Amino acid sequence: MAVYPRPGAPPFRPAASGHYARHSFDTPRASGLASPRRVMNPSDSPSRASVPLAGNSVIEFRGVHYRAPTGNTVLKNFALVIESGETMVLLGRSGAGKTTALKLINRLLEPSAGEIRVDGRSTAEWDAIALRRHIGYVIQETGLFPHYTVEQNVSVTPQLEAWPRARIRRRAEELLALVGLDPTAFLARYPHELSGGQRQRVGLARALAADPPILLMDEPFGALDPLTRAEVRREFQQLQMRLRKTVVIVTHDVAEAVELGTRIALMEAGELKRVHAANEFLRSDDPIAAAYVAQIRALALNGAQKPESPREEPSHS
Amino acid sequence: MSLAEYFARNGGQIFSATAEHMWLTGISMLLAVAIGVPLGILVARRPWTSKPILGSANIAETIPSLALFGFLLPLPWLGARGDRIAIAALTLYALLPIIRNTAAGINSVDPAVREAARGMGMTEAQILRRVEMPLALPTILAGIRVATVWTIGIATIAAAVGAGGLGEYIFRGLAMVNNNVILAGAIPAAALAIAADILLGLLERRMRPERRSSLRRPGASPAAGLGAGAGAVALLAIFLVSGLAGCGGERKDTIVVGSKNFPEQALLGEILAQEIEAHTHLHVERKFYLAGTFICQQAMLAGRIDTYVEYTGTALTAILKDPVEQNPQAVFDKVRRQYQRRFHFTVLPSLGFNNTFAIVIRGQDARRLHLTTISEAAKYTPKWVAGFGYEFMGRPDGYAGLVKTYGLKFAGPPKILDLGLLYRALLDREVDLVAGNSTDGLLAARDLTVLQDDKHYFPPYQAVPIVRDQTLERHPELRAAIEALAGKISDAQMQKMNYEIVGQHRDISQVAREFLRSSGLA
Numbered sequence: 001m002a003v004y005p006r007p008g009a010p011p012f013r014p015a016a017s018g019h020y021a022r023h024s025f026d027t028p029r030a031s032g033l034a035s036p037r038r039v040m041n042p043s044d045s046p047s048r049a050s051v052p053l054a055g056n057s058v059i060e061f062r063g064v065h066y067r068a069p070t071g072n073t074v075l076k077n078f079a080l081v082i083e084s085g086e087t088m089v090l091l092g093r094s095g096a097g098k099t100t101a102l103k104l105i106n107r108l109l110e111p112s113a114g115e116i117r118v119d120g121r122s123t124a125e126w127d128a129i130a131l132r133r134h135i136g137y138v139i140q141e142t143g144l145f146p147h148y149t150v151e152q153n154v155s156v157t158p159q160l161e162a163w164p165r166a167r168i169r170r171r172a173e174e175l176l177a178l179v180g181l182d183p184t185a186f187l188a189r190y191p192h193e194l195s196g197g198q199r200q201r202v203g204l205a206r207a208l209a210a211d212p213p214i215l216l217m218d219e220p221f222g223a224l225d226p227l228t229r230a231e232v233r234r235e236f237q238q239l240q241m242r243l244r245k246t247v248v249i250v251t252h253d254v255a256e257a258v259e260l261g262t263r264i265a266l267m268e269a270g271e272l273k274r275v276h277a278a279n280e281f282l283r284s285d286d287p288i289a290a291a292y293v294a295q296i297r298a299l300a301l302n303g304a305q306k307p308e309s310p311r312e313e314p315s316h317s
Numbered sequence: 318m319s320l321a322e323y324f325a326r327n328g329g330q331i332f333s334a335t336a337e338h339m340w341l342t343g344i345s346m347l348l349a350v351a352i353g354v355p356l357g358i359l360v361a362r363r364p365w366t367s368k369p370i371l372g373s374a375n376i377a378e379t380i381p382s383l384a385l386f387g388f389l390l391p392l393p394w395l396g397a398r399g400d401r402i403a404i405a406a407l408t409l410y411a412l413l414p415i416i417r418n419t420a421a422g423i424n425s426v427d428p429a430v431r432e433a434a435r436g437m438g439m440t441e442a443q444i445l446r447r448v449e450m451p452l453a454l455p456t457i458l459a460g461i462r463v464a465t466v467w468t469i470g471i472a473t474i475a476a477a478v479g480a481g482g483l484g485e486y487i488f489r490g491l492a493m494v495n496n497n498v499i500l501a502g503a504i505p506a507a508a509l510a511i512a513a514d515i516l517l518g519l520l521e522r523r524m525r526p527e528r529r530s531s532l533r534r535p536g537a538s539p540a541a542g543l544g545a546g547a548g549a550v551a552l553l554a555i556f557l558v559s560g561l562a563g564c565g566g567e568r569k570d571t572i573v574v575g576s577k578n579f580p581e582q583a584l585l586g587e588i589l590a591q592e593i594e595a596h597t598h599l600h601v602e603r604k605f606y607l608a609g610t611f612i613c614q615q616a617m618l619a620g621r622i623d624t625y626v627e628y629t630g631t632a633l634t635a636i637l638k639d640p641v642e643q644n645p646q647a648v649f650d651k652v653r654r655q656y657q658r659r660f661h662f663t664v665l666p667s668l669g670f671n672n673t674f675a676i677v678i679r680g681q682d683a684r685r686l687h688l689t690t691i692s693e694a695a696k697y698t699p700k701w702v703a704g705f706g707y708e709f710m711g712r713p714d715g716y717a718g719l720v721k722t723y724g725l726k727f728a729g730p731p732k733i734l735d736l737g738l739l740y741r742a743l744l745d746r747e748v749d750l751v752a753g754n755s756t757d758g759l760l761a762a763r764d765l766t767v768l769q770d771d772k773h774y775f776p777p778y779q780a781v782p783i784v785r786d787q788t789l790e791r792h793p794e795l796r797a798a799i800e801a802l803a804g805k806i807s808d809a810q811m812q813k814m815n816y817e818i819v820g821q822h823r824d825i826s827q828v829a830r831e832f833l834r835s836s837g838l839a
Contacts, residue, residue, distance in 0.1 A: 133437070139436070141427070143429040206437070
């Protein structure tokens with residue numbers, strides 16, 4: 001991924017313009033954006049080609065049930081194995097149980113039945129705090145601490161892990177560079193002084209701070225406008241190529257799933273329907289996947305007829 | 318005297334009252350924060366505790382402040398000192414906004430922020446300390462601000478239980494019907510409240526995360542946080558230190574003379590003050606019109622006054638809580654011993670007069686029937702109508718015992734009259750016998766006769782100067798100066814002087830000066 005730009009340049013990649021999202025709708029699409037063609041043609045997506053399936057499970061759901069405090073069953077007999085270094089996408093509509101599954105991994109929720117194993121150990125045996133520090137966590141709203149600067153935000157986990165001060169400082173600069181933000185410009189800023197895209201990058205940097213082997217991402221790009229979203233997504237993809245974390249992403253966006261995922265777990269009403277390799281998902285004969293894709297396509301076509309939103313058009317046509 | 322003059326002349330006293338006020342408020346707020354913030358956290362963490370905790374704080378809030386001070390009076394340790402009562406009550410009042418705002422501040426933390434904190438592997442304690450508390454701080458400060466402003470206001474009422482502070486001026490001013498004195502309490506209290514409101518408001522705004530900026534003053538943000546924190550500490554420090562300074566300092570050669578809130582007391586205070594000024598080199602401060610016996614006692618205990626004149630019967634029943642007793646010498650001895658032992662106050666010999674109940678009839682009736690004692694009047698009373706004050710009817714040393722002791726019968730039940738109307742009713746022949754006070758000024762000014770209490774039914778209320786032992790140790794010359802007044806004021810003399818003050822509206826210090834001169838004292 002492109003590290004932050006030339007010294008002295010405006011804060012962040014003006015050519016891409018995605019970080020100045022509010023001004024970018026009327027600008028012509030910049031060259032750096034993921035092209036729809038690439039999304040449609042999975043074979044040239046770089047992540048897929050470069051991530052080998054190591055074959056050792058890092059996260060494993062075994063017959064997991066989850067019943068919410070309200071009594072609703074949110075997850076039914078959920079079983080899924082996530083391999084080391086792969087990016088597993090949990091895809092489905094709202095209420096399908098994707099986020100619940102994700103939070104069961106870092107024990108923000110406890111299963112009503114069954115077990116989740118992380119690194120071969122049941123999460124119930126893990127100390128919850130140790131488990132969470134072993135796992136990076138990125139959420140849609142970023143959850144950045146508003147009273148902390150960017151530097152303080154990305155330094156939280158290293159501080160909790162009692163790293164030496166100088167190392168924390170170095171790591172903070174390194175992290176910002178990693179997510180494409182100029183440390184000199186951004187370390188001292190507060191979250192409310194950042195654009196949505198910048199905030200999301202800091203959120204990612206914070207999750208990566210202590211170099212956790214596992215990264216959980218809950219609709220990480222959902223709050224961004226389409227241009228910024230595409231850009232941050234692509235950058236993440238390139239980052240993942242280098243870092244090779246075990247990643248679980250929750251999304252309802254088929255394009256995102258196909259672009260980022262190694263495999264896609266399709267969920268519906270608390271049940272796991274199918275797991276597809278991402279590059280086969282769109283052309284699968286599986287009726288459930290096909291129905292999902294058809295719905296999205298219909299929506300996209302609808303959108304295409306409206307002249308105000310031409311950007312939606314190419315994605316799934 | 319103009320207000321400005323009054324402030325200029327009494328600046329030192331007003332300042333120390335202000336300092337005392339700040340001390341009361343500061344201590345109460347410190348306690349309220351120490352109790353309220355943890356309770357607020359508990360309410361936020363365990364929502365089921367919200368109802369009992371906020372409910373109780375709410376109920377405390379609805380108790381009228383004067384009543385709450387009253388409820389705390391009989392408590393064993395707390396009720397013994399006015400400042401303890403005041404601090405307890407003020408703390409209780411300050412709790413609700415602090416608990417409520419702490420809970421609200423924590424609950425208003427963005428759930429995404431809390432989820433991120435948990436997801437990062439922060440423990441509950443770390444989330445509270447590093448995330449929730451800093452983010453709730455502006456809201457908590459807003460609660461503290463409201464509570465502080467209230468407390469400064471309510472603390473003026475604390476003077477009613479003898480806690481001192483600026484309220485003392487307000488109560489004294491009301492009793493004296495003197496606007497300067499009222500304003501000497503009200504203006505500093507209002508200024509304190511406004512200052513606290515502004516300072517805490519500034520602090521609160523500084524703490525808001527959206528007000529922090531990397532751009533406005535690059536690199537200054539940690540210093541800004543530090544500055545705000547230091548500001549809060551400094552404010553509290555000012556409140557507490559100024560309180561201590563005001564209580565402890567600037568009183569080396571000054572004697573503070575107090576009095577209760579009626580004219581006879583103010584006159585006795587003035588006589589005491591002038592006598593001390595004439596025979597010692599001490600500077601005398603006058604703190605007259607304190608709102609009642611309990612307040613004077615509290616002021617003595619706290620060292621806010623050094624001396625005042627008490628009545629032996631009142632000391633026995635109201636302060637020592639002993640039963641009524643008739644023998645004057647026995648009462649005096651008992652009061653002197655007990656005061657010495659329990660309070661380290663010295664009771665000096667009586668000034669001479671006895672301000673007890675007096676059974677009064679018209680002078681012409683007394684002369685016509687040759688009556689000088691209550692016993693002699695008993696055979697005429699069946700044809701008379703009696704008029705008594707409401708208090709006299711209820712007191713243990715009042716109506717019932719009087720009737721029994723002398724076998725009195727009246728023509729019908731006694732009329733209950735307001736104290737101010739008793740003598741008028743007697744002179745207008747609406748009633749034929751009343752119970753007044755033996756030093757009432759009208760007794761000297763009108764044709765009225767006090768019947769002797771020949772069976773010694775009424776307990777003695779001899780006027781005795783009381784001085785703190787500490788003060789006497791520091792200034793032994795005080796004793797001689799005050800003892801020179803022993804036995805110098807007779808009942809008749811006191812009646813006359815009361816009449817001059819109340820009936821003729823003469824200046825108290827003038828009347829005192831004339832008395833001392835005519836008695837060969839000053």
